[in-house]
Amino acid sequence: xxxxxxxxxxxxxxxxxxxxxxxxxxxxxxxxxxxxxxxxxxxxxxxxxxxxxxxxxxxxxxxxxxxxxxxxxxxxxxxxxxxxxxxxxxxxxxxxxxxxxxxxxxxxxxxxxxxxxxxxxxxxxxxxxxxxxxxxxxxxxxxxxxxxxxxxxxxxxxxxxxxxxxxxxxxxxxxxxxxxxxxxxxxxxxxxxxxxxxxxxxxxxxxxxxxxxxxxxxxxxxxxxxxxxxxxxxxxxxxxxxxxxxxxxxxxxxxxxxxxxxxxxxxxxxxxxxxxxxxxxxxxxxxxxxxxxxxxxxxxxxxxxxxxxxxxxxxxxxxxxxxxxxxxxxxxxxxxxxxxxxxxxxxxxxxxxxxxxxxxxxxxxxxxxxxxxxxxxxxxxxxxxxxxxxxxxxxxxxxxxxxxxxxxxxxxxxxxxxxxxxxxxxxxxxxxxxxxxxxxxxxxxxxxxxxxxxxxxxxxxxxxxxxxxxxxx
Amino acid sequence: xxxxxxxxxxxxxxxxxxxxxxxxxxxxxxxxxxxxxxxxxxxxxxxxxxxxxxxxxxxxxxxxxxxxxxxxxxxxxxxxxxxxxxxxxxxxxxxxxxxxxxxxxxxxxxxxxxxxxxxxxxxxxxxxxxxxxxxxxxxxxxxxxxxxxxxxxxxxxxxxxxxxxxxxxxxxxxxxxxxxxxxxxxxxxxxxxxxxxxxxxxxxxxxxxxxxxxxxxxxxxxxxxxxxxxxxxxxxxxxxxxxxxxxxxxxxxxxxxxxxxxxxxxxxxxxxxxxxxxxxxxxxxxxxxxxxx
Numbered sequence: 001x002x003x004x005x006x007x008x009x010x011x012x013x014x015x016x017x018x019x020x021x022x023x024x025x026x027x028x029x030x031x032x033x034x035x036x037x038x039x040x041x042x043x044x045x046x047x048x049x050x051x052x053x054x055x056x057x058x059x060x061x062x063x064x065x066x067x068x069x070x071x072x073x074x075x076x077x078x079x080x081x082x083x084x085x086x087x088x089x090x091x092x093x094x095x096x097x098x099x100x101x102x103x104x105x106x107x108x109x110x111x112x113x114x115x116x117x118x119x120x121x122x123x124x125x126x127x128x129x130x131x132x133x134x135x136x137x138x139x140x141x142x143x144x145x146x147x148x149x150x151x152x153x154x155x156x157x158x159x160x161x162x163x164x165x166x167x168x169x170x171x172x173x174x175x176x177x178x179x180x181x182x183x184x185x186x187x188x189x190x191x192x193x194x195x196x197x198x199x200x201x202x203x204x205x206x207x208x209x210x211x212x213x214x215x216x217x218x219x220x221x222x223x224x225x226x227x228x229x230x231x232x233x234x235x236x237x238x239x240x241x242x243x244x245x246x247x248x249x250x251x252x253x254x255x256x257x258x259x260x261x262x263x264x265x266x267x268x269x270x271x272x273x274x275x276x277x278x279x280x281x282x283x284x285x286x287x288x289x290x291x292x293x294x295x296x297x298x299x300x301x302x303x304x305x306x307x308x309x310x311x312x313x314x315x316x317x318x319x320x321x322x323x324x325x326x327x328x329x330x331x332x333x334x335x336x337x338x339x340x341x342x343x344x345x346x347x348x349x350x351x352x353x354x355x356x357x358x359x360x361x362x363x364x365x366x367x368x369x370x371x372x373x374x375x376x377x378x379x380x381x382x383x384x385x386x387x388x389x390x391x392x393x394x395x396x397x398x399x400x401x402x403x404x405x406x407x408x409x410x411x412x413x414x415x416x417x418x419x420x421x422x423x424x425x426x427x428x429x430x431x432x433x434x435x436x437x438x439x440x441x442x443x444x445x446x447x448x449x450x451x452x453x454x455x456x457x458x459x460x461x462x463x464x465x466x467x468x469x470x471x472x473x
Numbered sequence: 474x475x476x477x478x479x480x481x482x483x484x485x486x487x488x489x490x491x492x493x494x495x496x497x498x499x500x501x502x503x504x505x506x507x508x509x510x511x512x513x514x515x516x517x518x519x520x521x522x523x524x525x526x527x528x529x530x531x532x533x534x535x536x537x538x539x540x541x542x543x544x545x546x547x548x549x550x551x552x553x554x555x556x557x558x559x560x561x562x563x564x565x566x567x568x569x570x571x572x573x574x575x576x577x578x579x580x581x582x583x584x585x586x587x588x589x590x591x592x593x594x595x596x597x598x599x600x601x602x603x604x605x606x607x608x609x610x611x612x613x614x615x616x617x618x619x620x621x622x623x624x625x626x627x628x629x630x631x632x633x634x635x636x637x638x639x640x641x642x643x644x645x646x647x648x649x650x651x652x653x654x655x656x657x658x659x660x661x662x663x664x665x666x667x668x669x670x671x672x673x674x675x676x677x678x679x680x681x682x683x684x685x686x687x688x689x690x691x692x693x694x695x696x697x698x699x700x701x702x703x704x705x706x707x708x709x710x711x712x713x714x715x716x717x718x719x720x721x722x723x724x725x726x727x728x729x730x731x732x733x734x735x736x737x738x739x740x741x742x743x744x745x746x747x748x749x750x751x752x753x754x755x756x757x758x759x760x761x762x763x764x765x766x
Binding site: 046100103104107125126128129130228237238239258291292293294295296308436437438439441445447449450452453467 | 513516530534541555594598599600615617618619620621626704705706707708709710711722725726727728
């Protein structure tokens with residue numbers, strides 16, 4: 001009997017030890033998996049003359065966000081397979097959870113996806129942990145990159161936006177090329193021509209005019225036959241995405257910065273007197289002329305309100321208005337015009353941008369095939385076809401922006417091409433690159449909501465700056 | 474004793490052992506990670522011992538989230554309990570209407586809470602939502618339901634109540650139907666009124682069932698994420714950032730893994746303590762109910 005008890009104890013002890021072993025092993029194995037990283041790029045392994053068929057028979061896995069640009073890509077994938085013999089398998093997720101899916105996937109250290117869509121801001125988050133392949137060596141290797149790819153054809157500010165040294169506060173355009181521009185958006189004002197005509201209005205040239213215009217539309221439009229129309233649609237949800245379109249564009253046009261950088265040290269600058277005044281004015285504009293339930297507004301609501309004739313103006317991505325403006329897309333299609341938006345006090349048209357970029361997983365086992373895919377997807381042939389036959393507008397390449405067929409397609413939209421050409425050279429990332437971008441901008445959006453709710457702008461922004469100083473400093 | 478017979482207890486314990494390991498392994502690993510400064514920007518972290526917890530407890534944001542979480546959990550559990558019991562009492566009379574309503578009542582439970590929140594988000598939309606449309610004749614058509622901190626919290630609780638009141642009602646109804654009839658017959662013979670019978674007989678005997686529902690709902694509400702995130706994303710400002718949302722933002726969105734897990738461990742401790750207290754209380758109530766019977 002005693003022996004039996006002893007056996008049971010020994011059994012339990014051994015079982016506990018066996019259970020603990022993987023736990024300790026996992027802990028000992030470190031965090032985030034394999035860290036064996038060679039300094040040399042896999043691009044160096046590609047030699048000889050350039051050949052699209054080099055990786056024939058390979059399958060590349062892509063993670064994509066649901067978007068009209070993605071639809072254009074998927075529609076043309078057959079051309080890529082014909083050209084290279086490479087198959088592309090893909091998963092498409094809606095934007096609400098796309099980045100969470102991508103973040104979790106990359107942080108797992110696995111190579112579930114070889115290539116994926118990302119924004120330039122994500123480079124600041126995914127670059128420092130080493131999750132993104134530096135595409136620079138691939139671009140420089142003539143064995144890996146065909147001459148027709150023509151790097152000089154990209155708008156330089158777009159290529160620079162995906163290039164970073166991985167040092168907080170360091171300017172973009174230096175260091176590794178962690179993604180390639182594929183489709184982008186510039187933030188401008190789109191407006192309903194019917195209501196402007198009826199009320200005798202014209203687009204605002206200054207921020208004060210814009211605020212006044214928003215209020216005027218909200219007051220007068222319902223009485224002029226535009227039932228329930230308010231002045232201006234801008235994003236307001238508690239998300240980083242609220243800050244980067246209209247708000248950051250106007251903020252930058254006023255000469256304001258998110259952070260100041262001195263000797264590599266970042267100091268929050270959202271609470272300077274000028275920034276406080278601007279933020280107060282922005283919240284005031286939303287109160288006077290913005291949408292009801294603004295605190296839940298994402299680009300979907302903003303865009304659809306313009307299309308449904310609920311909003312007189314939209315200060316957001318030009319694509320958000322474009323998708324409503326195309327024929328038959330919405331009740332307002334044919335009645336939407338584009339304007340660069342208000343200038344800053346010194347005439348500045350500095351504009352913030354969003355770039356849908358394509359990146360490569362640093363842990364991918366199929367880098368050569370993945371690079372061929374990225375090269376094709378950002379190449380002239382596919383992008384021109386997507387711009388003309390689909391809705392892949394706002395070209396990242398100069399040759400497409402200048403293409404006659406593209407201009408023909410866009411010219412029916414009043415002011416679109418003129419607006420694009422006015423702001424294209426002044427559109428860049430207006431934020432300071434740093435890894436805490438998402439925390440900073442989510443907190444900034446929450447602060448904006450509090451100010452909109454009636455709290456004092458100075459105290460709220462001082463609190464925000466104090467909180468962020470600890471995190472980014 | 475043959476070796477097969479001797480081995481049998483060990484074989485029988487294997488599923489339970491695997492299950493225990495399956496629960497404890499990720500939990501233990503998570504707990505272990507909280508002792509480091511593990512984040513995306515620091516994939517090879519240093520041991521910081523309890524620094525993450527210190528930071529959590531010294532953050533104003535944590536105390537705000539803890540307060541919002543408690544408000545939400547108490548508010549939702551209380552309203553659901555009162556409404557659930559009331560609905561169960563109404564349905565207890567087994568009429569045709571009651572039986573039809575029973576079937577309808579269960580519908581919200583079949584909808585994923587996140588979907589329910591999205592449906593309610595549309596219904597609460599100030600300009601096109603049906604709620605304001607219905608309130609318009611009473612001069613209340615312009616309410617901006619989720620634009621103020623109080624409105625956002627109350628709206629979130631309302632959605633929770635809509636989804637989970639049927640759960641409480643079903644438990645309470647099952648309890649009502651299992652009560653012995655003789656004490657009620659005796660009370661009727663003695664001429665006891667409805668309120669007296671309810672207070673002195675129904676409620677004391679029903680309490681164990683109600684408390685089970687309260688335990689489930691209170692613990693679930695402490696862990697709420699989907700309803701609030703889909704409805705308000707935690708806004709306006711930080712007014713509806715409950716502990717789960719804070720943990721999600723820290724661990725997933727901002728990629729401060731150790732810090733995010735520390736939040737969840739604190740939340741786990743709170744839920745565990747609350748559950749212990751309530752379960753202990755349940756035992757007492759069950760004994761009292763048995764005395765009444």
